[in-house]
Amino acid sequence: MLFKTGLIHSTKKLQQTLQEIFYVHQYLKVPELNESMQPNPLYRKVFLYLHSLPSIEDSDFTNLVTGTNQNDIVLCLDANQLIEDHFLGATLYWFNQKTEPNRNNENRTGSFLLKIRKNDKRRILGAYLRHIHDVAGDMESNGKRELRLFVNAGDGEGGVRWRSVPFTHPSTFETIAMGEDLRSKVKSDLELFLRGKKYYRKLGRAWRRSFLLYGPSGTGKSSFVAAMANFLGYDVYDVDLENVRGGDSDLKLLLLETTPKSIVVVEDLDKFVVAATTESSLPAASATGIQMLNIMDGILSACCGEERVMVFTMNSKDGVDPDLLRPGRVDVHIHFPTCDFSSFKELASSHLGVKEHKLFPRVEEILARGVSLSPAEVGELMIANRGSPSRAIKSVIGALRPDGGDGIGRRESADDDCDDVDGGDGCNAVKDFRKLYATMKWETSPMTYTKWYMSRMTHTNGRAQERHTRSGQFRLWQARNVDAAVKAVAVPPARVLTLHGTLVDVFTTDDADPKLLGEVPDGHVGITKYNIKLKWLRSRLQQMPLGSPEDAVVRYARCYIMYLLGGVLLPDKANNTVHVRYLPLLANCDAISTYSWDSAVLCWLYRGMCLVTDYNVEGMSGCHILLMSWIYFRHPFWAPDVMSPYTFPLATRWAGKRGKNDYAEQRLQRHRLKLDTLRVDEVIILVVFIA
Numbered sequence: 290m291l292f293k294t295g296l297i298h299s300t301k302k303l304q305q306t307l308q309e310i311f312y313v314h315q316y317l318k319v320p321e322l323n324e325s326m327q328p329n330p331l332y333r334k335v336f337l338y339l340h341s342l343p344s345i346e347d348s349d350f351t352n353l354v355t356g357t358n359q360n361d362i363v364l365c366l367d368a369n370q371l372i373e374d375h376f377l378g379a380t381l382y383w384f385n386q387k388t389e390p391n392r393n394n395e396n397r398t399g400s401f402l403l404k405i406r407k408n409d410k411r412r413i414l415g416a417y418l419r420h421i422h423d424v425a426g427d428m429e430s431n432g433k434r435e436l437r438l439f440v441n442a443g444d445g446e447g448g449v450r451w452r453s454v455p456f457t458h459p460s461t462f463e464t465i466a467m468g469e470d471l472r473s474k475v476k477s478d479l480e481l482f483l484r485g486k487k488y489y490r491k492l493g494r495a496w497r498r499s500f501l502l503y504g505p506s507g508t509g510k511s512s513f514v515a516a517m518a519n520f521l522g523y524d525v526y527d528v529d530l531e532n533v534r535g536g537d538s539d540l541k542l543l544l545l546e547t548t549p550k551s552i553v554v555v556e557d558l559d560k561f562v563v564a565a566t567t568e569s570s571l572p573a574a575s576a577t578g579i580q581m582l583n584i585m586d587g588i589l590s591a592c593c594g595e596e597r598v599m600v601f602t603m604n605s606k607d608g609v610d611p612d613l614l615r616p617g618r619v620d621v622h623i624h625f626p627t628c629d630f631s632s633f634k635e636l637a638s639s640h641l642g643v644k645e646h647k648l649f650p651r652v653e654e655i656l657a658r659g660v661s662l663s664p665a666e667v668g669e670l671m672i673a674n675r676g677s678p679s680r681a682i683k684s685v686i687g688a689l690r691p692d693g694g695d696g697i698g699r700r701e702s703a704d705d706d707c708d709d710v711d712g713g714d715g716c717n718a719v720k721d722f723r724k725l726y727a728t729m730k731w732e733t734s735p736m737t738y739t740k741w742y743m744s745r746m747t748h749t750n751g752r753a754q755e756r757h758t759r760s761g762q763f764r765l766w767q768a769r770n771v772d773a774a775v776k777a778v779a780v781p782p783a784r785v786l787t788l789h790g791t792l793v794d795v796f797t798t799d800d801a802d803p804k805l806l807g808e809v810p811d812g813h814v815g816i817t818k819y820n821i822k823l824k825w826l827r828s829r830l831q832q833m834p835l836g837s838p839e840d841a842v843v844r845y846a847r848c849y850i851m852y853l854l855g856g857v858l859l860p861d862k863a864n865n866t867v868h869v870r871y872l873p874l875l876a877n878c879d880a881i882s883t884y885s886w887d888s889a890v891l892c893w894l895y896r897g898m899c900l901v902t903d904y905n906v907e908g909m910s911g912c913h914i915l916l917m918s919w920i921y922f923r924h925p926f927w928a929p930d931v932m933s934p935y936t937f938p939l940a941t942r943w944a945g946k947r948g949k950n951d952y953a954e955q956r957l958q959r960h961r962l963k964l965d966t967l968r969v970d971e972v973i974i975l976v977v978f979i980a
């Protein structure tokens with residue numbers, strides 16, 4: 290048997306050697322990257338072509354992967370596999386070569402090796418390459434080309450600056466509320482651009498078009514970019530200027546490495562350009578922002594700008610030198626306003642399937658007063674209430690209610706008073722939305738909240754806090770009685786408190802201290818009989834009379850601690866009430882510092898994190914600030930840049946700092962990519978010694 294196998298093997302070898310001698314094969318290589326480390330477009334074409342061949346099924350080893358459509362299963366040639374093709378009577382062999390990855394498992398590039406007989410080469414090679422070109426071109430124009438999103442997350446090591454993931458954003462011009470006029474203008478502009486190769490040549494201009502999208506956050510700028518990519522069938526290169534560490538030259542190299550048929554996006558350009566025009570010592574990224582616009586009408590733009598669309602997004606053009614945005618640099622300016630009535634109707638039609646509704650006139654009337662929400666906010670309210678159009682529209686009306694104050698004031702009052710507008714369900718929807726939206730904007734919202742909390746609580750209640758800090762009654766973080774505090778969050782209320790009747794009884798029937806918080810919160814008792822509204826606590830704290838006696842200050846301190854517990858340390862998902870189960874723990878001021886509040890906060894946060902792992906759970910309870918500061922400390926690449934030294938509390942370092950402001954889908958992709966490629970040295974591990 291062994292003898293037989295050996296014989297077959299030797300015969301095959303002999304046959305191969307004879308073939309080499311008599312047929313004289315030649316090898317042609319199509320590398321993935323060219324000499325200047327740019328992607329080689331031919332490689333992509335060959336890739337598409339080979340994956341369209343039926344003979345891929347005969348390859349010894351193929352991978353099964355999900356296609357662009359979730360239901361498609363696609364065969365994908367594995368590394369170092371051979372595939373056979375026939376063309377005009379000749380047999381050709383393609384070998385899928387992959388280089389070994391470097392030590393970080395990165396930069397694994399590949400090439401296709403074509404083995405062809407010398408005679409055949411002279412006869413068919415030209416026609417064969419044209420054939421590959423045509424087939425791949427057809428596949429691309431039929432939408433079979435997989436779009437990719439590139440981010441400049443690479444450090445340039447091994448020459449790789451761009452990393453990519455498949456681009457699967459589902460946005461189209463039809464899904465964006467933008468007015469029919471603008472939609473058709475943009476579409477015909479892009480169609481003209483697609484057909485404009487000869488025209489641009491004739492004019493002696495680079496075949497490229499540049500757009501400036503400006504408007505407040507959440508008005509659809511990033512979705513518009515995604516819609517453009519899907520419409521044109523172009524890849525997206527997302528330039529993060531903060532990652533362009535090598536200044537101008539790095540930026541130029543980055544742009545040179547983009548491929549034709551792509552959209553190059555620079556988001557939030559105003560952040561860089563305005564800083565650059567107002568500050569004397571420019572941060573590197575700001576200087577790069579200006580350079581980016583300068584490149585637009587320079588020589589480089591003609592060399593690396595063929596068949597490309599450049600898109601810049603800004604929140605506002607105010608403060609940006611108009612010269613930087615003049616025609617030639619930026620061809621088309623598109624304004625993205627907050628939601629007006631026609632956008633609202635478009636959103637209602639797409640999100641709720643209603644074209645007319647009896648509540649529309651009310652929405653129109655409120656919007657006409659100049660009150661507005663971003664389409665993102667309106668859309669989310671509609672998604673959260675999609676089961677009932679009336680409820681959805683009511684919740685939009687609730688969120689739109691003006692109070693004449695600033696943005697934050699408006700939101701707060703709408704939140705607290707929404708029962709008056711739309712009853713229980715709508716109110717929950719508004720809150721759900723806010724929670725959900727806050728979770729989506731998780732890079733910034735807890736920090737904004739910290740800032741708000743610090744400014745409100747520290748300034749308005751400094752007196753109470755200071756007194757109690759001095760008298761040692763307020764040392765929450767040094768407490769050690771783990772059991773009581775953990776039980777307080779983990780055990781159902783009835784077992785911690787023996788409650789009879791309503792919350793009002795708790796304030797009036799405790800013999801030791803009949804009014805723990807000083808008075809019955811009349812008309813402010815929360816959604817359930819066991820909850821106190823944070824709004825009531827807040828308004829009470831703001832009214833503490835000057836020169837109050839010691840026992841009154843103690844009651845105010847209790848309100849303050851309850852407010853801290855419900856608002857910051859142990860919040861539930863809704864985050865607008867606090868449960869009375871904590872109140873008995875505050876009855877004896879001397880005992881407060883003996884509870885292990887730190888364990889309780891962690892326990893409550895872990896519980897919230899566990900619950901939110903369920904796909905259907907949208908909001909999360911627990912101390913988000915703690916979680917965020919943990920993430921920012923351990924993974925500094927996620928944290929906004931701060932130069933200030935550490936202060937206490939540590940989380941306030943990031944108060945008011947904005948994270949990267951790209952759209953949710955892109956942000957998710959970026960985070961996933963970053964997590965996938967996370968290296969040990971990018972995580973800060975604190976070693977704690979316990980004596």
Ligand SMILES: Nc1ncnc2c1ncn2[C@@H]1O[C@H](COP(=O)(O)OP(=O)(O)OP(=O)(O)O)[C@@H](O)[C@H]1O
Nearest residue numbers: 465466506507508509510511512664665950951952
């Ligand atoms: N005009 C709109 N029509 C439909 N949906 C919209 C519109 N504007 C925003 N949205 C929705 O809101 C969400 C956020 O939008 P997007 O990220 O595109 O806004 P943006 O203007 O880029 O915000 P930012 O400046 O904060 O990045 C997306 O899910 C998008 O679908």
